[in-house]
Amino acid sequence: MARGRFILLEGCDRAGKSTQCAMLVKALQERGHSVELCKFPERTTTIGQMIHAYLTNSKELDDKAIHLLFSANRWEAMQAMKRKLEQGTHLVVDRYAYSGVAFSTAKGLDLKWCMNPDKGLVRPDLTLFLDLPTAEAERRGGFGEERYEKRELQEKVREVFLRLKAKEWVVVDARKSIEAMHQEILNEAEQKIREGEQAKEDAL
Ligand code: T5A
Numbered sequence: 672m673a674r675g676r677f678i679l680l681e682g683c684d685r686a687g688k689s690t691q692c693a694m695l696v697k698a699l700q701e702r703g704h705s706v707e708l709c710k711f712p713e714r715t716t717t718i719g720q721m722i723h724a725y726l727t728n729s730k731e732l733d734d735k736a737i738h739l740l741f742s743a744n745r746w747e748a749m750q751a752m753k754r755k756l757e758q759g760t761h762l763v764v765d766r767y768a769y770s771g772v773a774f775s776t777a778k779g780l781d782l783k784w785c786m787n788p789d790k791g792l793v794r795p796d797l798t799l800f801l802d803l804p805t806a807e808a809e810r811r812g813g814f815g816e817e818r819y820e821k822r823e824l825q826e827k828v829r830e831v832f833l834r835l836k837a838k839e840w841v842v843v844d845a846r847k848s849i850e851a852m853h854q855e856i857l858n859e860a861e862q863k864i865r866e867g868e869q870a871k872e873d874a875l
């Protein structure tokens with residue numbers, strides 16, 4: 672059996688990542704794939720609860736301390752994620768290390784310092800970057816409720832994200848309708864899954 676594919680959705684706040692992750696998981700399941708959703712921050716763990724308290728402004732933390740907690744929250748999920756990929760399950764992941772670096776760097780921390788704690792995490796096979804202008808994000812439901820949902824910071828975050836753009840990235844225009852984005856994301860994900868299956872056949 673081919674290794675599962677790691678499909679990451681990244682982007683600024685309100686770009687539609689969670690909406691698209693749920694739709695992608697459902698569509699892949701309907702097509703007979705074994706697929707699971709992961710999300711970061713994963714707020715249910717002890718570390719995740721500390722992150723949640725920080726994001727909802729009920730707890731103050733040093734910028735470096737919260738950065739390391741976000742990274743630790745990925746590391747604590749790593750063994751389980753690797754096991755699932757090895758078993759052939761595809762992972763659809765809602766935010767990851769790119770968010771970690773983009774937000775902390777936008778707050779003023781050094782980019783290289785921010786990248787260090789995530790070194791060695793399993794690498795995504797496909798990163799779909801949902802790109803949405805900040806002015807558009809502000810018009811969407813719920814913007815402004817959490818700590819980082821402020822225009823100036825979000826614009827810096829977007830700039831850092833675009834500096835981090837790696838070769839596995841595909842940029843998706845998040846101004847489009849939910850359905851149009853879904854079709855594009857599903858096509859990219861299915862293509863990546865086919866490539867993985869083909870590579871396995873070629874190796875035999
Ligand atoms: N963070 C995260 C760090 O600082 N470091 C890290 O290491 C990590 C992992 C919380 C914060 O943590 C920071 C980044 C964040 O500031 P979160 O839990 O992922 O991260 O944040 P959420 O609030 O859950 O999610 P977002 O704000 O990022 O929103 P989404 O998931 O991008 O958007 P979604 O799908 O919830 O949609 C938002 C609204 O827009 C509508 C939806 O119906 C909804 O109302 N919408 C659309 N409207 C029009 N057109 C479309 N195409 C639409 N798609 C969705």
Ligand code: NA
Nearest residue numbers: 688689690765
């Ligand atoms: Na979300």
